[in-house]
Amino acid sequence: MSAAETLTVAPVGGPTLPQERKLATAIPGPKSAELLARKSAAVAAGVGHTAPVHTIAAGGGVIVDADGNSLIDLGSGIAVTSVGNSHPKVVAAVQEQVAQFTHTCFMVSPYESYVAVAEALNRVTPGDHEKKSALFNSGAEAVENAIKIARKFTKKQAVVAFDHGYHGRTNLTMALTAKAMPYKSGFGPFASEIYRAPLSYPFRDGLSGADAAKKAISVIEKQVGADNLAAIIIEPIQGEGGFIVPADGFLPALVEWARANDVVFIADEIQTGFARTGEMFASDVFGIVPDLITTAKGIAGGLPLAAVTGRSEIMDASHAGGLGGTYGGNPVACAAALASIDVFENDGLIERAREIGAILTSRLTDIQARDARIGEVRGHGAMIAAEFVDPETNEPDAALTAAVAKACIAQGVVVLTCGTYGNVIRFLPPLSIPDALLHEGLDVVAAALDAA
Template sequence: MSIADTLVPVGGPTLPQERRLVTAIPGPRSQELLDRKASAVAAGVGHTVPIAAVAAGGGVVVDADGNSLIDLGSGIAVTTVGNAHPKVVAAVQEQVAQFTHTCFMISPYESYVAVAEALNRITPGDHAKKSALFNSGAEAVENAVKIARKYTKKQAVVAFDHGYHGRTSLTMALTAKAMPYKSGFGPFPSEIYRAPLSYPFRDGLSGAEAAKRAISLIEKQVGADNLAAVIIEPIQGEGGFIVPADGFLPALVEWCRANDVVFIADEVQSGFARTGSMFASEQFGIVPDLITTAKGIAGGLPLAAVTGRAEIMDASHTGGLGGTYGGNPVACAAALAAIDVFENDGVIERAREIGDILVSRLTALQAGDPRVGDVRGRGAMVAAEFVDPATGEPDAALTGAVARACIAAGVIVLTCGTYGNVIRFLPPLSMPDELLHEGLDVVASALAAH
């Protein structure tokens, strides 16, 4: 008998929206699963919150011991519309009853085409676009690079300091942070180069100055004639929710256009209403040549996409793009339902409201505690960077201690950043205000206690 057989609360928005601690974290039933995990699952697969999740919805995750935790992570920005959203559930149930798989490359089906049509419509720019569907953000990034190389007939790719693009061989090469993502897993693919990012809190540069620095390095160390693509997260995710200075991204796009370089916006984490617009690129006034999406696209089901200029997307020969599960019909049904929610249920506006609360509460903390060095982000994608107030150096120890205290008190928070000194806030947009405030109260108490 599984843990879920003994306690399965109904998930979705009907769950009581409350923080409730019945046991210490982890409780005995959760510990039972963690013991089984240690025996059965590879040690390299870690976990942040020591619970056995059995239900989730609204703004909470419920574990096997009956504890209800406030969710400020959304499974890393995946359950943006809320866990087990009714529209997503209904669409998935209907599709599962019809068929679960044919492989789109063998027997095409309408939902894949409909998702591509929706992405072509809602992504930035009014030019002709096409899309291809995949399984994960890393897979989308790999294919975006393939497409750019095929189109330009060039090989080099530039990524940026602090960037995160995935865990496959190519995307590890694109990713900046060694531990835990790259260490010991090399050698990595060649023709990957790195440029300095605009990081206003640490470099003090204007967007124009930071762009000039990056472009100068690219021209001197790579050369535009060799460069197929520049790939960047408009707002970095794992790198620390770094928001580039105004003008940085437009200058990069302008340079790419002038030099026949494909500009790829990795919006895997920042896309789909997370930042208070459908895509973060919109907030910086840029139109990418290619955009990669995943995470929030399908309400919790695995789906990813590359969308871009039709002439670039069509550069590949037939059969050059695809995959057995890419654009799975169940995931496509979920995506169409989630996109309906994003467009018609006020979710983008809700992201802005949540962002206002996050920024207000966190800047108030910053005003009273110099260890909060920076508060940054857009919409419901906000972070606090913790530092030694005397030196400004990153304080990863404090960050880890605050995060652990929050989890022990029933609030799920996630850390990030190259230096491990950032707590990121990614609440589901279905979270009620009072629950968000309570979660932030716990964060404030944890910080005060350390």
Template sequence: MSTNTPTPGGPSLPQERRLVTAIPGPKSQELQARKTAAVASGVGTTLPVYITAAGGGVLVDVDGNSLIDLGSGIAVTTVGNSAPRVVQAVQDQVAAFTHTCFMVTPYAGYVEVAEALNRLTPGDHEKRTALFNSGAEAVENAVKIARTHTKKTGVVVFDHAYHGRTNLTMAMTAKSMPYKSGFGPFASDVYRAPLSYPFRDDQLDGATAAARAIDVIEKQVGADNLAALVIEPIQGEGGFIVPAAGFLPALQDWCTANNVVFIADEVQTGFARTGAMFAVDHDQVVPDIIVTAKGIAGGLPLSAVTGRTEMMDSAHVGGLGGTYGGNPLACAAALAVLETIEADGLVDRAAKIGSLMTSRLHALQERDSRLGDVRGRGAMIAVELVKAGTTEPDADLTKQVAAAAHQAGVVVLTCGTYGNVLRFLPPLSISDELLEDACNVLDDVFAATK
């Protein structure tokens, strides 16, 4: 169970899975009781263990348990928790100043992050960037920019999509429970098109799936009414669905031909997560606008909208911004994250993690037909669980497997429209030994779960 392989870029925590109490332990249970008494019940927790330290590939809780982290705070701590460059950059910045509001008295960090994103995001065209706080806030601003640029209002999103919890992004999100149920009415002029979902549409090729989606868009919305098409290159909460090859390029071509802004929501997929700096790179797609967040700043709240200059500059002065957008601490962290990704070769590391995990999961799939599909790219991997020998979703099995993994000291997440997908988002600082140990746990869990 124990490994002590050095973990590049991570704090000097022992890199081991260690259980000294049941999960959750007594101190975590005490804190969970306090949470119940103090925090709104609508704020849930996947695993009620309370963390005191994290780094490399582990989370250490208040009871002394060390858990393998296959969640990265939902793809946020991509470079590792408390990564040294990030820690140092934030410490230096917090000693200088914590806030001035960029819209009042600006500072270099915001400009430097914008310059870096303009350089790193796909395409060699001229770009501009605006910074915000959350993925949902960035998605909303991307839609605002598309509407003011095109002078049109319609927005197309896709089946199984997740774009956030604000009013507009709830309208753009497909799954009702828990994200939308009871919270309407929602923003109007949002339309949904069918996604390419190879496991569930008989392996329909990408071009044909795109033609199907475009047919729906043209009939139900009309290009003359459509400001933007917004899509996750690999869906996140929807189930880590990787569209068939050719799907994204065909949609982009249609958007270009019809004065529709192609917006890539890379909130979960961006910044080396998929074995490329951005997931659209796998399909050689260059979005008009790209939305990023999560992994951008190592755990500090930051998001960005980066796009073609003529689009980004279409909003009037004062039309974009926010009190905390591009906070100096978050900007310092983001610059350190980008330096870490490039200096430590984390794009290649994500690809290696993906190869290791998919190999183990495919081997498990050969032994257990309840693993209906193994999919993903880089360190963004999922298994879709089904009733044995069928494609019928098995949400109950998914819950059982996740709960058993948690009890064994491995943090896994679930997702999917049908609640039947296990998703794995390990930090790129995790060791191969910890990954192998986590996969061994999953093997044991599936063998014991009937």
């Protein structure tokens, strides 16, 4: 990378940080090691971490640590900082709001920014029907409330989630989540009336979308029954489950069945939402219109905010006081969300996600062509994954995946693993990352795989 490229800040915003990978020390360096020792002594052991660094700044496509290392960020804090860390519009909006007031509780004395976020979500989410929104703090909280709303509206109790799904770490959302370790093991008993159906996983099941949907619907009808079913909840592209992209036709068939049987279709777009897939929402990729949609992560440029948005008649099913929470729709987070939505809509981030996706897909398929340990490259937009397998058996290779990820981090590239079998590396770079930095990060990934 030339000196000029090194100093280029990504065009869509972020603090003025050199856009470079720089290893001033081994990772972790001494200051990071000191913080990790303090973490071990003060923070509960169940709170893990991926990269052993002491972050002091981030922006564009880099994370800077206290030891002077600059790491390429291919994770965005798990798809949260999609607009880029400390985007100038977000920073300005937050600073202005903090100077006015930080909290009143919307349920005590309402304020305009909550209403404006709801209006924006009603406008940008899929479908042109009349919608309403309610704001919360986290993705898991949004999912819990979507289930509450669906049950209240339908006066039914059962909920179907899908294989490989991830919906959160609270009691109800753990029940919805498919993976035991590390999310569920030892934390039961879980909420009742939760059932699981098979997902379309083309790489492993070989089924068409229509056949996979027929199989799932058969399970639902036989094991649950439409008369008992309040809602189906599904990530249009699985997140933690491995960035599994369902076969064409799978999701539309589920939506059609749900509508015909008075079942609420909930799209969990917490990881896939807000330009991440090259559309504003992944539902748009598949041409579906959910009844309810849950959002969080990228919604507010790094501040905690979440929402349920959906058909007005469903959203209005709850009695007054049945929805809410002390911090839900906090004014500072709402200010950040309004600025972030402005950036997504007006600063070319949907197009940028497609450009990033083209680079990721091209580079990873090139690596796959010469290394059969990559079983599949899949995804949409800036949400791309590589599934690692034993080339002889096609069985998942979690050990290889972990080794590659560990080597990447040691070389200054933050990557995240996922998948039910722990054999997937997911690429979620901030949409502010420069091309040169993205290519360099992928060079490191390729070298780590070669060395593994």
